[in-house]
Amino acid sequence: MIWASLLLAIVLLMFLLVPVWYRRPQDVNDQSEENLRLYEERSREVAASDLDDARKQALQLELDREFLAAAATAEQGLSSVDVRKRWPLALALLVVSLLATLALYQQWGAGDQLRATELLQKAAEAELSKNEQTELLALLEVSAQRYPDNAEWSYLLGRMSLNNGDYERADEVFSALLLTLPEEAVADRASLLSLLAQARFFGGGQQVDAGIYKLMQDSLALQPNQPQTRGLAGMMAFELGQYRDAIQHWQRLWQSLPDTPETRVLVQGIERAAERLREQGETVDLSFLQRAELKILVEVSDAVRAQLDPQTTVFVLARDPEGPPMPLAAQRLTLADLPQLVTLNDSQAMVADMNLSSAAKVTVTARISLSGEPIAQSGDWQAELTGVSNKHEGVLTLRISEQLP
Incomplete structure (x- = not known):
């Protein structure tokens, strides 16, 4: 240019x-x-x-x-x-x-914006030097003031100020953006509310008050499936002595995650909050901490087996009957593997916040897919059970013998 x-x-x-x-x-x-x-x-x-x-x-x-x-x-x-x-x-x-x-x-001209974009792209690939960070912050400051109608520059300025520990400036930027952002921009407002709460939390020496916690609650009301916000909201509720709220936040987060060392730390927090409630004379049910798991024996009739190639794909799925069609857990086999005892659990989730533990009742399906795709199509063979508890004890049996029209 x-x-x-x-x-x-x-x-x-x-x-x-x-x-x-x-x-x-x-x-x-x-x-x-x-x-x-x-x-x-x-x-x-x-x-x-x-x-x-x-x-x-x-x-x-x-x-x-x-x-x-x-x-x-x-x-x-x-x-x-x-x-x-x-x-x-x-x-x-x-x-x-x-x-x-x-x-x-x-x-x-756009010289400042081009240079800022260049530094942002570099930051996505490698850590910027101290001088480059200082330069980028100055460029974002200039761009945010020069183009007040472009919320992106202000958002980037607020994020970088937050990351650099300038919590007061981040608070100013995020507060101003919330005033200009339309109500229908739900996802953006949820993100800004969470970031504003973080800026005030860390800016106040990591001291929680009702106002900061309210920002987190408002953010989750707009977008419930925010893992970081959900975790911080649980921590703030705990610090404010609202232990049952803390358990509810952490329970939802725990149910959306696989079994990892990080989730075990989360369990420790849940147990601490439950202990505080028991000290206050309240009862707490932590049975949800038992991971959902289903054992399914998948069989196929002799008549169906005789018609198909042994390498034909077989899917074993569990999905929420009231949710989206995406499986909560899935395992892939071939016809030659049957009969087979299959275990479905949270580690087989397709999406992190949609796993077997997140639905109390599920539909379990075993399907021979002629196309090799998990979506049911005409001509596929399958067996299905509905209304199954995600913590069903014992072995479920699915015998594939019916063909889809």
Whole structure:
């Protein structure tokens, strides 16, 4: 973009210089006119004199020579003196034009935004140096002030201020953005409410108050499936002595995650909150901490087996009958593997916050897929059980014998 601006400046400068470059100086024009007047006057005098024709011709020839010599002298003065004097002016105009173009580009152009974008892309791939972080923060500050209608620059400024520990500035930016953000921008408002709560929490020395916790609750009301917000909301509820709320937050988060060392730490927090409630004389049911698991014996009838290739794909699925069609847990086999005892659990979830533990009742399906895809299609063979508890004890049996129409 900057090279295009420079090229346009040069072209513009050429258009400006063309009429100046070829303009005859006023003093040369005046002298030429005076020479012509004198030449014509003296020519008339010679013609009106009493001299013979030979003498008149000699005098006229002399006048012609003097006039031509004067004209040549004027042209030489124009090319040797005036043109040389214009070179410094032309160069000065060129330099001024280029400098003005650069200054205007820096003032109104997208140089700051391009550099900020470059640094943001670099930050996504590697850690920025201290100088680059300082530069990026300054560029975001300038861009946010220059383009107040573009919320993206302000959002990035707030996020970087939060990451750099400038919680007061982050608070200012996020608060201002919330005032301008439309109500229908649900996801953006939820994110800003959570970030604003974090800025105030860390800015206040990690001290929780009802206002900060309310921001977290408002964020979760807009977008319930925010793992980080859910975890922080549980921690804030615990610090405020609202132990049952803390358990509810952490329970939902725990049910959306697989069994990992991080979730075991979460279980410890849930147990601590339950202990505090028991000290207050309340009862707490923590049976949900038992991971959901289903054992299914998958069989196929002899008639169906005889019709199909042994390598035909078989899917064993569990899904929420009241939720989306995406499975809560799934396992893939082949017809040759059957009969097979299959175990479905949270580790087989397709999406982190949609697993077997997140639905009390599920539909369990064993399907022979002729297309090799998990979505049921006409001609597939399957067996299905509905209304099964996600913590059903014992072994469920699914015998594939019916073909889908």
